[in-house]
Amino acid sequence: MPGRQGGNRVTLREVADHAQVSVATVSRVLAGNYPVAAETRHRVEQSIQALDYVANVHARALAGVAPRTVAFVLPDIRAQAFAHAAQGVEEAAAEHGALCLICTTQGDPEREHAVFQMLREQRASAVILIGGVVDDAEYRANITDLSRGLATADSRLVLCGRPPAGDIPAIEYANESGAYSITQHLISSGHRRILFLGGPSSGPATTTVADRLAGYRRALGHPGWVQPADFTRESGYQQLCARLPEDFTAVFAATDLVAAGARAALHAHGLRVPEDVSLVGYDDLELAEELGLTTVRVPYEDMGRAAVRLALSGREHSVLETSVVVRTSVAPL
Amino acid sequence: MPGRQGGNRVTLREVADHAQVSVATVSRVLAGNYPVAAETRHRVEQSIQALDYVANVHARALAGVAPRTVAFVLPDIRAQAFAHAAQGVEEAAAEHGALCLICTTQGDPEREHAVFQMLREQRASAVILIGGVVDDAEYRANITDLSRGLATADSRLVLCGRPPAGDIPAIEYANESGAYSITQHLISSGHRRILFLGGPSSGPATTTVADRLAGYRRALGHPGWVQPADFTRESGYQQLCARLPEDFTAVFAATDLVAAGARAALHAHGLRVPEDVSLVGYDDLELAEELGLTTVRVPYEDMGRAAVRLALSGREHSVLETSVVVRTSVAPL
DNA sequence: CTGTTAGCGCATTCAT
């Protein structure tokens, strides 16, 4: 029972004294990469136990033996897609014996900046960035700065679920083709008037929606019908209601969450899914299963894992497959 | 454009040289807690910019100026309840200017042990622990060891959503009384035969279910009817099916997730909610809103925040209120 | 106001 006073951590020195050896010897048995007499080693190990010694990472790091740390920066951990990616990152980091830092920005640029500064100070070996972005010049400039800043500190930046920017590597998923496939699915069920629900009401779209919209249009062979909506259930509800007098036989919601809102809107108007209107989403969250929603599966956990591998050990498949998951929200026309 | 080679971080020394001052001066303008001539300060700031200097936390920590770091240890970040608690922890940590470490154990005791060891090495100022547990002697012994180990390193352990153990502080929520209230709600709607769905099929229950069950029984005034089930949707489905020939007018699922499974089971048997059977859950997750589930709201984010405050700045309300959220899954008998 | 210096805890030559 150590029970020492607060703040009085045991140091290597004390262990050495206790074991009647030098600090170098203790350090050696700890590292285990250098010959130490069996008997001495035993004695040292006893002392370590007895004193409940715990190494100080900071001192270690300073002396050049830092454990790698990978940081995962996301807008909001409450979003299921991100939480799943985080799970993948955690797992892979653990496999690599790396410490894992999960940081949220709440979509606030200031906070994001602070987080990055902090990560540089922490000497993070890698930082993985996830979350939708508008791929414009400003973004490119920003991300390039970040990457350079990190590189200065011998740290790598990896994008997750976004296109690579400049020479910044990324793990993507087949977003456009997933959208294409599920639109095809709708089409092959006889649907023609398919409403795409998602995207900004004005201004440029994030790469996420832009790609999904592109896939939708490629399958359709024409611009189709688009109703803007944020990536929330509430917005899905509101925006579909706004469109509801119109006639379409199916709705492609940009996200499962949006689909959930759309579904509620449909129900509120006395329309049934899929009897009256077919509905598909994107992401394949828990929600999709609950609602029997046909959707596109995005391998978020795999993306997290892949991003860590890319960051820590170099090359890696950089665009993961998506697949449509058929459930019960689509009916043939 | 710094663009230095990887690994070649800029040090205080270099900044000092560049600015033609001593390291002490640079350190001072950095800390800003000591008078420095305006002109000198300016010169130093220029150099810092020019060299893109970033302080090394490890060196700082070794020198005694460590930023506090609070760790949040949970079984699985994909679980919404935990993700919400994590959000609260993140926010509060940021407010305190503390670094936030989120670590998952996957419910694996070995991994949990490794995580704790790592946290001690990191000199975490506080570690917050969440996740169901069976409150037996073994657990008590374990947690006490952990707490002592942490205390050795001048670090505090705080429990979250569990009862305090020994002198280890905790942030709880009114679990039993929430269960009592929602059972009352059912009762005042005329229900008498209410099935409690949750808990282990054999062996001791976690404190979480035990308390909910206790509240249920207190409201009922007798032991009631209990069908065991894990905290998963799947289990809710299976276990309710197993019980379905029996007649009860309402089901109290130990968790929203379990309720979702129960609901599916009911539907699969041609029973409608709430017309044929009323259903309530616990937690008030996103799912509950989607399903129109009447449930008990647990303030997970607040708990996370409170835990951080407790850990970092002492006293704090330690048991948070719960409340029943009435939606559409209960019908009067 | 500014420079010099002594640690912080540990890993690592270099001696022995």
Next chain:
DNA sequence: ATGAATGCGCTAACAG
């Protein structure tokens, strides 16, 4: 096989 000494980057006395 073991011990003594050096340095990692920074802060905080301590001198000027």
